[in-house]
Amino acid sequence: KAGVTQTPRYLIKTRGQQVTLSCSPISGHRSVSWYQQTPGQGLQFLFEYFSETQRNKGNFPGRFSGRQFSNSRSEMNVSTLELGDSALYLCASSSGTGIHTEAFFGQGTRLTVV
Amino acid sequence: QQQVKQSPQSLIVQKGGIPIINCAYENTAFDYFPWYQQFPGKGPALLIAIRPDVSEKKEGRFTISFNKSAKQFSLHIMDSQPGDSATYFCAASMNRKIIFGKGTRLHILP
Numbered sequence: 083k084a085g086v087t088q089t090p091r092y093l094i095k096t097r098g099q100q101v102t103l104s105c106s107p108i109s110g111h112r113s114v115s116w117y118q119q120t121p122g123q124g125l126q127f128l129f130e131y132f133s134e135t136q137r138n139k140g141n142f143p144g145r146f147s148g149r150q151f152s153n154s155r156s157e158m159n160v161s162t163l164e165l166g167d168s169a170l171y172l173c174a175s176s177s178g179t180g181i182h183t184e185a186f187f188g189q190g191t192r193l194t195v196v
Numbered sequence: 197q198q199q200v201k202q203s204p205q206s207l208i209v210q211k212g213g214i215p216i217i218n219c220a221y222e223n224t225a226f227d228y229f230p231w232y233q234q235f236p237g238k239g240p241a242l243l244i245a246i247r248p249d250v251s252e253k254k255e256g257r258f259t260i261s262f263n264k265s266a267k268q269f270s271l272h273i274m275d276s277q278p279g280d281s282a283t284y285f286c287a288a289s290m291n292r293k294i295i296f297g298k299g300t301r302l303h304i305l306p
Contacts, residue, residue, distance in 0.1 A: 086239070125285060125296035127238070140207070171238050176292075177198045185294065187239030188233075 085096075086111065086175050086188035094194045103191045107154050107175030112158035115185065116148060116154040119170040128171075131156055163195045199223075200288050202297025209276055211306050217271045217300045219286035224267070226288035231260065231271050233298075234283045243284070244271075278302045 087106040089117045095101050098111050107114050115138075125143040127140040154175075160167055169182035174185040202219045209215040221229075228247060232240035242271045246260045246269065253260045257274040273280055281304050286297040 115292075117296075124298040127293055127295065130292060134242075138291065140293075174239075174294075184230075184242050184245075187235065187241065189239050 086173055086186050088171075088173050088191050090099060090191060091189065092168070092192045092194075095163050096138055097163055097195055101163060101193060103158045103160075103171055103193070104166035105156045105158070105173030105175075105188060107156070107173075108186055111175040111186075112154055112179075113176045114150055114154065115174045115176075116156070116158050117174065118142070119172055119185075119190070124157060125172070128143050141153040148183060150177075160165075160193075165195050168193060168195045199279060200286060200294045200295050200297040202286050202300060204300060205298070206301040206303070208303045208305060210306075211276060211278060212306075214284065215273050215276055215302055215304075216267065216278075217284055217286065219297050219303070220266075221272065221288045223288070223290070226290050226295075227284055227288040229260070229269050230261065230287050230289065231258075232287060232295070234284040234285065267300045273302075278304045280304050 089104045103155045113132045115130040117125050117127045130138040134150045145161045170190040172187050172190045174187045178183045200221050207215050231243045232243035233243045234240040244255045244258050246262050248264050259272045264270040283299045283301050285299045287294050
């Protein structure tokens with residue numbers, strides 16, 4: 083079974099630009115969650131999508147948005163990039179059914195804002 | 197506030213020793229407590245998890261101890277090996293939302 087695939091692996095953007103990150107979950111998984119990982123703040127939950135609907139949301143500004151397609155693939159968009167958005171963005175997939183299911187993480191997209 | 201506090205930030209242990217990582221939480225609504233292991237350049241991987249109605253869980257060399265009344269839980273790694281060197285995250289989950297601790301960088305000396 084293929085794991086969670088995130089593309090691209092690395093990205094360099096300029097302040098003010100926008101960026102789109104992609105995540106392909108494990109086949110059959112319907113839930114995709116996004117996390118931001120930084121040395122200072124650690125792993126912070128951004129949002130979760132299940133069956134094309136946002137089911138959970140963390141405490142990030144509206145510049146951070148996401149969507150999920152009918153094949154469960156998900157994209158995350160960050161608009162008007164700031165230097166502080168530089169981070170490793172991780173996507174996790176799970177079956178999404180039941181209250182607790184194991185989350186499988188991708189290798190992440192390393193975003194650098196200059 | 198949904199928060200998970202983890203200590204220590206870093207830990208160095210001799211091979212064969214038993215590193216212990218501690219975590220504490222505040223929100224009693226959390227009902228699932230996973231631990232993740234992350235190697236450089238990789239995403240976190242689930243190591244072991246426990247529910248609050250269980251006081252201890254063992255999987256191989258990894259053991260979680262859970263104290264519901266104190267709202268604390270810890271990870272013990274028996275017979276630690278250099279290959280266990282990684283960053284470990286405790287976490288607490290509620291309604292499929294995972295709140296992570298800040299992580300512990302563990303280094304096992306050969």
